[in-house]
Amino acid sequence: MIAQMADWPLLTIITFLPAAGALLILLARSMQRGEDAGYDRGVRLLTLLVTLLTFAISLVAFAAFDPSLPGYQLVENVPWAFGAGYRMGVDSLAMTLVMLTTFLTPICILASWVIEKQVSSYMVLFLILETLMIGVFCAQDIILFYVFFEAGLIPMFILIGVWGGERRVYAAFKFFLYTLLGSILMLVAIVAMISIAGTSGIPELTAFAQQGGFSENIQIWLWLAFFASFAVKMPMWPVHTWLPDAHVEAPTAGSVVLAAILLKMGGYGFLRFSLPMFPDASAFFTPFVFVLSVVAIVWASLVAFRQVDMKKLIAYSSVAHMGFVTMGIFTGTIQGIQGAIFQMISHGIISGALFLCVGVVYDRAHTREIAFYGGLTHRMPVYAAIFLLFTMGNVGLPGTSGFPGEILTMVGAFQVNAWVAAAACLGIIFSAAYALTLYRKVAFGVIENPKLNTMTDIDAREWVQFVPLIIATLIFGFAPSLLLDYTAVSAQTIVEQFGRAAP
Amino acid sequence: MIGPAQDLAFSLPHFGPELVLVGFALSAAVIGAWGGERSFRPLSFLGIVALLVAGGWAIVARPDAPVAIFQGVLVVDGVGVFAKALIAFAAAATLALGSDYFGAAKDRRFEYPVLVVLAALGMFVMVSSQDLISLYVGVELQSLCAYVLAAWRRDDSRSSEAGLKYFVLSALASGLLLYGASFVYGFTGSVRFDAIAEAVAQGQGGVGLLFGLVLMLCALGFKMSAAPFHMWTPDVYEGAPTPVTAFFAAAPKVAAVALMARILYDPFIALESQWLQVVVALSAISMVWGSFGALMQTSLKRLMAYSSIANMGFALMGLVAGADAGPGAALIYLALYLPATIGVFALIMSMRRAGEPVETIADLAGLARKRPWMATLYTMLLFSLAGIPPFAGFIGKLVVFQAAVAADLAWLAVVGGIAAVVAAGYYLRILASIWFSPAAEPLSPASSTVMTMASAAALLSFPILIVALGAIERWAAWAIARSF
Numbered sequence A: 001m002i003a004q005m006a007d008w009p010l011l012t013i014i015t016f017l018p019a020a021g022a023l024l025i026l027l028a029r030s031m032q033r034g035e036d037a038g039y040d041r042g043v044r045l046l047t048l049l050v051t052l053l054t055f056a057i058s059l060v061a062f063a064a065f066d067p068s069l070p071g072y073q074l075v076e077n078v079p080w081a082f083g084a085g086y087r088m089g090v091d092s093l094a095m096t097l098v099m100l101t102t103f104l105t106p107i108c109i110l111a112s113w114v115i116e117k118q119v120s121s122y123m124v125l126f127l128i129l130e131t132l133m134i135g136v137f138c139a140q141d142i143i144l145f146y147v148f149f150e151a152g153l154i155p156m157f158i159l160i161g162v163w164g165g166e167r168r169v170y171a172a173f174k175f176f177l178y179t180l181l182g183s184i185l186m187l188v189a190i191v192a193m194i195s196i197a198g199t200s201g202i203p204e205l206t207a208f209a210q211q212g213g214f215s216e217n218i219q220i221w222l223w224l225a226f227f228a229s230f231a232v233k234m235p236m237w238p239v240h241t242w243l244p245d246a247h248v249e250a251p252t253a254g255s256v257v258l259a260a261i262l263l264k265m266g267g268y269g270f271l272r273f274s275l276p277m278f279p280d281a282s283a284f285f286t287p288f289v290f291v292l293s294v295v296a297i298v299w300a301s302l303v304a305f306r307q308v309d310m311k312k313l314i315a316y317s318s319v320a321h322m323g324f325v326t327m328g329i330f331t332g333t334i335q336g337i338q339g340a341i342f343q344m345i346s347h348g349i350i351s352g353a354l355f356l357c358v359g360v361v362y363d364r365a366h367t368r369e370i371a372f373y374g375g376l377t378h379r380m381p382v383y384a385a386i387f388l389l390f391t392m393g394n395v396g397l398p399g400t401s402g403f404p405g406e407i408l409t410m411v412g413a414f415q416v417n418a419w420v421a422a423a424a425c426l427g428i429i430f431s432a433a434y435a436l437t438l439y440r441k442v443a444f445g446v447i448e449n450p451k452l453n454t455m456t457d458i459d460a461r462e463w464v465q466f467v468p469l470i471i472a473t474l475i476f477g478f479a480p481s482l483l484l485d486y487t488a489v490s491a492q493t494i495v496e497q498f499g500r501a502a503p
Numbered sequence B: 001m002i003g004p005a006q007d008l009a010f011s012l013p014h015f016g017p018e019l020v021l022v023g024f025a026l027s028a029a030v031i032g033a034w035g036g037e038r039s040f041r042p043l044s045f046l047g048i049v050a051l052l053v054a055g056g057w058a059i060v061a062r063p064d065a066p067v068a069i070f071q072g073v074l075v076v077d078g079v080g081v082f083a084k085a086l087i088a089f090a091a092a093a094t095l096a097l098g099s100d101y102f103g104a105a106k107d108r109r110f111e112y113p114v115l116v117v118l119a120a121l122g123m124f125v126m127v128s129s130q131d132l133i134s135l136y137v138g139v140e141l142q143s144l145c146a147y148v149l150a151a152w153r154r155d156d157s158r159s160s161e162a163g164l165k166y167f168v169l170s171a172l173a174s175g176l177l178l179y180g181a182s183f184v185y186g187f188t189g190s191v192r193f194d195a196i197a198e199a200v201a202q203g204q205g206g207v208g209l210l211f212g213l214v215l216m217l218c219a220l221g222f223k224m225s226a227a228p229f230h231m232w233t234p235d236v237y238e239g240a241p242t243p244v245t246a247f248f249a250a251a252p253k254v255a256a257v258a259l260m261a262r263i264l265y266d267p268f269i270a271l272e273s274q275w276l277q278v279v280v281a282l283s284a285i286s287m288v289w290g291s292f293g294a295l296m297q298t299s300l301k302r303l304m305a306y307s308s309i310a311n312m313g314f315a316l317m318g319l320v321a322g323a324d325a326g327p328g329a330a331l332i333y334l335a336l337y338l339p340a341t342i343g344v345f346a347l348i349m350s351m352r353r354a355g356e357p358v359e360t361i362a363d364l365a366g367l368a369r370k371r372p373w374m375a376t377l378y379t380m381l382l383f384s385l386a387g388i389p390p391f392a393g394f395i396g397k398l399v400v401f402q403a404a405v406a407a408d409l410a411w412l413a414v415v416g417g418i419a420a421v422v423a424a425g426y427y428l429r430i431l432a433s434i435w436f437s438p439a440a441e442p443l444s445p446a447s448s449t450v451m452t453m454a455s456a457a458a459l460l461s462f463p464i465l466i467v468a469l470g471a472i473e474r475w476a477a478w479a480i481a482r483s484f
Helices: A010-031 A037-064 A092-114 A119-138 A142-151 A153-163 A168-197 A202-210 A216-233 A242-249 A252-277 A279-305 A310-331 A334-365 A381-395 A402-416 A418-443 A450-454 A460-478 A481-499 B004-014 B016-060 B078-104 B111-128 B132-150 B157-188 B193-201 B206-223 B232-239 B242-265 B269-296 B300-317 B328-349 B372-386 B392-406 B410-436 B448-461 B463-481
Strands: A073-079 A085-090 B067-069 B074-076
Touching: A010 A037, A010 A073, A010 A085, A010 A092, A010 A119, A037 A073, A037 A092, A037 A119, A085 A092, A085 A119, A085 A142, A092 A119, A092 A252, A092 A334, A092 A460, A092 A481, A119 A142, A119 A153, A119 A252, A142 A153, A142 A168, A142 A202, A142 B392, A153 A168, A153 A252, A153 B372, A153 B410, A168 A202, A168 A216, A168 A242, A168 B392, A168 B410, A202 A252, A216 A252, A216 A279, A242 A252, A242 A310, A252 A279, A252 A310, A252 A334, A252 A481, A279 A310, A279 A418, A279 A481, A310 A334, A310 A381, A310 A402, A310 A418, A334 A381, A334 A402, A334 A460, A334 A481, A381 A402, A381 A418, A381 A460, A402 A418, A402 A460, A460 A481, B004 B016, B004 B067, B016 B078, B016 B111, B074 B078, B074 B111, B078 B111, B078 B242, B078 B328, B078 B448, B078 B463, B111 B132, B111 B242, B132 B157, B132 B242, B157 B193, B157 B206, B157 B232, B193 B269, B206 B242, B206 B269, B232 B242, B232 B300, B242 B269, B242 B300, B242 B328, B269 B300, B269 B410, B300 B328, B300 B392, B300 B410, B328 B372, B328 B392, B328 B448, B328 B463, B372 B392, B372 B410, B372 B448, B392 B410, B392 B448, B392 B463, B448 B463
Parallel strands: none
Antiparallel strands: A073 A085, B067 B074
16 A cells, blocks of 8 residues: 555645645635634644644655665656746655654644634644645755745744734734845845756756856855845844744744744755755855854853743744754764754754643743743643653753754764854753753742632643654654664765865 | 738738727727717627737737738737737726726716727737837827826816826826937937837947937836836826726736837847846836835825836846847736736725725725635735745746846846835735734625636636746747747
C-alpha cells in the first residue's frame, strides 16, 4: 500500500489537502443559514480531521523518503508561465520541516478549540496557512517558493488582527509591513538571479552558483537582499521588533505557528539559498552575522529577564534561540549546521509547547501577566509538571531536545571563533535565569491571588495536545541521533557547497 | 501607388471593429432621441454587445504582420489588437456596472452608453494610430467623451467640478500634445510615423525633436495620470459617479500606455537613450507619489485614484526594457491590473446605506461579519492590487521587475518594491476596517451584477490566473512579435 502511494504526487497532496479542506468549509458556510452551535463544532472537527489526514499522508511521504541519498526526492514538475514551473521536491532538511509543520498543526487546531468568534473563517485561514507553510519547504522553483513564502503573510495578518489581543491591529500591521519590506527586496534579487542564470529552478540555480556563475560582487548584493528577508523572518537583532508584538497579540495557536514554523522559514532560507548560492558572500559576511547572533543571544536573554508578560518573555527567548541557529548556520561546519537544524526543530516543539502552556492559563484567567500568577503547583499539579519539562527544555537541559542543538552549534562556533562561542555560552546561563525565574514566579510559592483559587488543572483536550510534544521533546533529547542521522546528508551537502567558497 | 478607392476597399475590412462601434454610437444616438429613458437599458445592453463584438472581431481578424490602412494613417498590428481587446473588455465591464448603477439611481439618460462607446472608439484609434494627426484625433475623441462623463451629474457640484477641472487641465495637456507634435513635424518634416522613424534614425532633428517628444510624453503622462501630471486624478475620481470612475481607471489607462509604447518603440526607438530617462522618472515618481499620497485618504475613491497613479508607475516600468525585450511587460501588467481595479470599483459602487451612496473606509467596518463573501472578494482584489502573491498583481510586479532588471535598472525595481510596501500599508487599512473593526450599520445588499462582476474579477485574479497565465504570456509575446 505504502509502496504504491509513493508514486502519487505526495507533496502536492500534503500541500494542498488543507486548502481543499478550507474550500470545503467555505462551501459549507455558503449553504449554512443563521447561527448554529453545531455547525461550529462540525467545522472544528472537520479541520482537525483534515490536519490529521495531512499528517498521516506526510508520514507516508516520510516513509517513502530515503534520507541516505543526496539531492531532492519525491520530485514533481509541471511547466508554467514565464519560465517558472510548478516544481516540488524535498531533501531531508525540507522533509523534517514539513513533518514539523504537519505534526504541529493538528495540535494548534486543538488549542484553537476555545475560539468562539467567526469559527469558520478562523479555520479556513488556518488551513490556508498550513498549505502555504508546507509549500515553502517543498517548492523547488524560486518563484513558487516566493509565492508561498509571501502569501503566508495574508492569513497570518488576518489571524492576528481578528482573533488577537488588545493591540492586535497594530501588531498585525507591523508584522505584515516589516516582513513585506524584507521579502520585496528578495523579490528584486530573485528577478536578478533569474535574469543572470536564465533558470528559476532551485537545483539549477544552486548548480549554476556552485560553478561560480554569480561573481563575488553580485553575490554581495544578492546576499544582502536575501538577508533582509530572512533576517526579518528569523528574526535577528535588530529587526526582531515585530516579533514580540505579533507573538503577544496573536491568539495562542497563532503564536505557536509563528514561533514553531514561520520563524523556521528564515533559517531554512539561509540554508537553502544564502549558503549554497552565495558562498563567497556568506563567507564575507560571517563575522557580521556572528556579531548579530551573539548580540541577539545575550541581549534578548537579558530583555526576556525583565518582561512582565509571559508571552513576551517567551518571544524574546525565541529571538535568543534563533541567535543560536544563525550562529550555527554561518559556522559552515557540519556540527554547526546540524546543530542549527536540530535547534530549529527543537525550538519548534518547545517554544510551541510553551505558548500552549501560556494559553492554558490564559484561557482560565484571561491575563498573561506574570505577577498575576503564583503557586500554581497547588491548584494545577499536572500542568506545573508539564510546564516544568518545557521550561527545562527551553533552558537546554540535557535529556530534553533543547540540549543537543545548543551544544552542537557551540561546538561548531568554537571551531571557527572561540570568542563567539564563549559569548553564546553566556546566553545559556541567562536563559536559565529568565526561564527559571518565570517558572518560580508562576508555579512555586503559595497562592496569594484569590482569583487563582478557581483554577482547574488541564482537561482531556489539553492532555491530548501536550502528550505528543512531551514525547517528542524527550525522544529527541535522549536519542538525538534519530534526527541527526536523518539530516546528515543534507547538512553535509550544504557544508560542501559553502566550503567551495573559501579560497 | 494605389488609388483612394482601392485603398478604401482594402482598408474597410480591417477597420471592422471600429465600424461596429461607430455604427452603434450613431444609431443609438438616434434611437435614444426617440426612446428617451425607456431605451437606457436596451441601449446599454446593445453597447456591451457592440464592445464585445468589436473586441472579439479585433482578436479574430488579427493579422500575421502589421497592416497599414487608410494610406498609412492607422495600423492593425499585435499591440493594437492586444490593447483593443483589453479596452473593449474593460469598457464593456464598466458599461455593465454603469447600467446597473444609473438604472437603480433612476438616472437613465441614454447618452451614457453612447459616450462610453464613443470613448472606446477614440481609444481604438489611439492605439492603432500611425501618424500624429490620427493620434491627436483619437486622444481628443476619448477625452471629450470623458469630460462629459465626469460631469454626468450636472446638479451635483462635485461632479460638475470634476468635469470642469478635468476639462481645463486635460485641454492644457492636449495643447502640449499638439505643441510637441508640431515640433516633431517641424524637425522631421512629416507627421507619419514611418517617415519620422527614418528621420530620427538618420539623426535629424536634434534638440527641437527631443523637445517635441518630451512634450508629447508629458501630455500622455497626463492622460494616464502618471505623476507629476496626476493632480487632476483624485478630484475627478472622487467627483465623478462611481461607474464613470471605474471606467476612467480601466480603459483609458490601457489606451494611453499602449499609445506611449507605440510612440516610443516605433518612431522614436532610435532615441531610446533619451526617452528612457523620461519614462524612468515618470515611473519612479508615480510609484512613490501614488503610494505615499494614498496613505492619508479616507475616501475609497480618492484612495483608488492614488492607487491607479502608483499602478501606472509600475506599468511604465514595463516600458523601460528596451528594444530587444520590447514593451510586453507593460501590456501584461495592464492585462493583470484591469480585473482587480474593475472588481474593486464594482464593490465600491455597490456601497449604499439606506439608499444613499457612501464611500469612506470607515463605512466598510465589520463587513467580514455581515457579508463574509464580499469581504473575501475585497481581500483578494486588494491584495492583488498590492501585488501580494499568489494574486495576479504579484505576477504583474514580477514581470515589470524583470523588465527593469533586464534594462540594468535594478534600482528602479527597488524603488518600486519599497513603494509597494508603502502601498500595502493603505490597502491593509481598508482590510483592517473590513476584518478588524466592530461592525458598523450594515450596508445595503449589493446587486447581483456587482457581485457577479466582482466575483469574476477576484477569481480571474487567482485560481483562473494559474491556468490563464501561460496564455497571457504567449499572447503578449505574439503581440510584440507582430508590431513595429
